[in-house]
Amino acid sequence: MKGIRHDSQRGQHMGRVQGKVALVTGGASGIGLSSAILLAKEGAKVVIADFNVDGAKEAAEQIRSQGGEASGIFLDASQEDSIREAVEYTAKQYDTITVLFNNVGLSNLK
Ligand SMILES: NC(=O)c1ccc[n+]([C@@H]2O[C@H](COP(=O)([O-])OP(=O)(O)OC[C@H]3O[C@@H](n4cnc5c(N)ncnc54)[C@H](O)[C@@H]3O)[C@@H](O)[C@H]2O)c1
Secondary structure (H helix, E strand, O other): OOOOOHHHHHHHOOOOOOOOEEEOOOOOOOOHHHHHHHHOOOOOEEEEEEEOOOHHHHHHEEEEEEEEOOEEOOOOOOHHHHHHHHHHHHHHHHHOOEEEEOOOHHHHHH
């Protein structure tokens, strides 16, 4: 996945986020998972943060098995401390955060 630059009109990847570090919330399934996979294919290091930590770890393993770089961690996006931990983990693991996909949508927060 690294350094790939081809014709995007043919559906090939161009390394558009090469070397970036992406934190994707709710990345264990659905839109978040698809986004995490695409970000990795485009060259980003991806942290998949999800309430479903087993799913997050499986998604990261799937990305790594295809040559990408990814980690799966627990996140409860409704809890400030948990968000802080996810951000701190990402910054410590990869030195920075350059892409933040706030994919988890929450309502009725108290
Ligand atoms: N799919 C659609 O058509 C659509 C349309 C409009 C908006 N949305 C919104 O986009 C977001 C993603 O949609 P989706 O269809 O991929 O959903 P999904 O249910 O497939 O995936 C959501 C992911 O977020 C995780 N999650 C849920 N609550 C969490 C929390 N508090 N902390 C951390 N992780 C949590 C789940 O474990 C799951 O992996 C949702 O907020 C949804 O409301 C989706």
